[in-house]
Every structure is written in C-alpha cells, then in structure tokens.
Amino acid sequence: xxxxxxxxxxxxxxxxxxxxxxxxxxxxxxxxxxxxxxxxxxxxxxxxxxxxxxxxxxxxxxxxxxxxxxxxxxxxxxxxxxxxxxxxxxxxxxxxxxxxxxxxxxxxxxxxxxxxxxxxxxxxxxxxxxxxxxxxxxxxxxxxxxxxxxxxxxxxxxxxxxxxxxxxxxxxxxxxxxxxxxxxxxxxxxxxxxxxxxxxxxxxxxxxxxxxxxxxxxxxxxxxxxxxxxxxxxxxxxxxxxxxxxxxxxxxxxxxxxxxxxxxxxxxxxxxxxxxxxxxxxxxxxxxxxxxxxxxxxxxxxxxxxxxxxxxxxxxxxxxxxxxx
Ligand SMILES: [Mg+2]
Numbered sequence: 001x002x003x004x005x006x007x008x009x010x011x012x013x014x015x016x017x018x019x020x021x022x023x024x025x026x027x028x029x030x031x032x033x034x035x036x037x038x039x040x041x042x043x044x045x046x047x048x049x050x051x052x053x054x055x056x057x058x059x060x061x062x063x064x065x066x067x068x069x070x071x072x073x074x075x076x077x078x079x080x081x082x083x084x085x086x087x088x089x090x091x092x093x094x095x096x097x098x099x100x101x102x103x104x105x106x107x108x109x110x111x112x113x114x115x116x117x118x119x120x121x122x123x124x125x126x127x128x129x130x131x132x133x134x135x136x137x138x139x140x141x142x143x144x145x146x147x148x149x150x151x152x153x154x155x156x157x158x159x160x161x162x163x164x165x166x167x168x169x170x171x172x173x174x175x176x177x178x179x180x181x182x183x184x185x186x187x188x189x190x191x192x193x194x195x196x197x198x199x200x201x202x203x204x205x206x207x208x209x210x211x212x213x214x215x216x217x218x219x220x221x222x223x224x225x226x227x228x229x230x231x232x233x234x235x236x237x238x239x240x241x242x243x244x245x246x247x248x249x250x251x252x253x254x255x256x257x258x259x260x261x262x263x264x265x266x267x268x269x270x271x272x273x274x275x276x277x278x279x280x281x282x283x284x285x286x287x288x289x290x291x292x293x294x295x296x297x298x299x300x301x302x303x304x305x306x307x308x309x310x311x312x313x314x315x316x317x318x319x320x321x322x323x324x325x
Contacts, residue, residue, distance in 0.1 A: 001324060004294040005193050006152050007316030010078070012264065012290020013148050014071040014312050015302045016282030018043055020272035021068040024112065024279045028232060031273055039273030043305065065305045068111040070145040070283040071312075076103045077168060078149035078315050082322060086153060086160075089167050097130045097171055114142040120172030131167075134174040139215065141249035143169035144181035145280040148287035151189025152319045161186055162208065173246070180209035180216040181246025185284050188254060192291035198258040205254075219247040226255060235274040235281070242276025249277060253284035257292070264289045264297045 043064035080096035104121035154161035210217035
C-alpha cells in the first residue's frame, strides 16, 4: 500500500476541514451571495473582508488554511495510535483519552468544538472510564470526523478496525448512530485505500453499520436516490440533512466523493459549500478522497498551505510505517 495514500488521507482531511471552517454555520445561499456561483473555492479567513459583518467570529479570527477541532481531534487519534502497540483496544483507548483531555485543555481549542466532545473530555478528566465518559444520547458527528487514522492503521484487519473505531466514539458519543458513524468513516478510509468503488463502499458500510443502528440505516437507505440530485438539494434539510449528526455527515461525505471519485478538489468543494456542518463533511470527504487518490491529487497550494502541513505529512508517513510494519 503506497505511502502517498496515507499522507493523502491525513492532509486531505485537514484541507477539507480548513476549507469548511470558514463556511460552517453559514447558509449555502449566503456563501454563494458572497463568493459567487461556485461558492468558496480556496482557503478563506474568518476575518476575510468579503464576509458580511457578523458577530460569530470564531476564536481569534483565524487566517486562511487554519483547520478546526475536526483535524485537531484527528491528530489526537493518530498520535494515540502511534504512541504504542495497537493490538489491545483498552490500552489504545486509555492513550486516546489522555490525548483528548490534552486537546480540550489546550489554548488551541478555540475552533468551535462540539458540546459532546467537551463534555466527554470533562468526564475523562475527572476520572470517568473511557467507555462511560461519552454523552449517552449524543450522535453528533464529533466521533465520526476524527477516525481516519484508525482506517489507515487497521486497513488490513477489518474486525480490529471496527472494534477500535466503535470504541473511539465512546469517550464522547455513545448513541448507536454516533458509534456507527465512527465505524463507517473509518471503514470508508480503508476501502478507499483498497480502491473500492463508491458503490462497493456504500454496500459494505450499510451491511456493516445498518443493522446496529436504526437511525443510521434509515439515513443511508435514502442515499442511492440522492445520487442524481444536485448538491444544493442533497446536502440540506430536504436531502440527507445538514450533517450535524454522524449518520448524515458520513453519508454526505460519501455523496460528495461519489460525485467525483478521482477529483479531490471537486469532492471537498462540494462538501464545504453547504448549509450545515461544512467542515466535518469536508474533513470526512477529504480523508476518503485523499486516501483514494493520494496526496499528489490535492492541489499543491492547499497541501502546502494548510496549517501544520509538514506535521500532517509526517503523520501520514508514520501511520503508513505502523500499518505496514
Ligand atoms: Mg469543526
């Protein structure tokens, strides 16, 4: 398995997240009114003068190319996997819990983190075991957006991939659709490494995750009828939903990839010019397309100028070494 697919997935998720960080919490029509009929086509800063004045500046008003909590938590998951052996789930999860708490306390945690993620980290910090720390009824997409590294490291061992991805949801999200969203997102990355077609990916994920969550199953069964419809209608309340919840975010990311499997740029731009949770759709779609197409398929300007580009490249290389070693 070539290293550039691993690097492509880690850099790709950060690029998709960084593109969407500027458009999260904005309506698609407002994005198009500001940037033209194609919407956002490049990194845009929180303080870009083209945005209409608004109160909801996130954090310090981050510059173009800054990624959000999605990538920060994806890095935490990757580091936890790389901190030691990955054969024992409880050991990996204890390391991951420490990484999550460190992230939650970091000064860089100012990028619109999700409530369940913060609640889970507070519970972990006061000693609640990782299996019980998550919000019981939360299926927000916070645990689906961060699992690409699990798909990369475990791509050859499907049962370990699923066990670890499901476990990785529990510190923050314990609803069955949140857990299955994490399993699905990791599985899609592994299937992308293997060059599975989007239709094969869809069938595999629905067969694996559908029986374990009624919400997940209901959402995913609507995806095939969406494939001929335009993104404006699919990635909205009238289609798959606004992706604040896990099953919608992962289904939306697969839809974006399905429309243009060999075109990284098209996939992530479809993902981020949306009404809802644009950065998380962009993050998940970027992780899939980056794994499928390799890092060279990511426009050079994006892969070089995304925040912490060299760290992300190095993480991809280290995950590759861990996966093949
Ligand atoms: Mg985010």
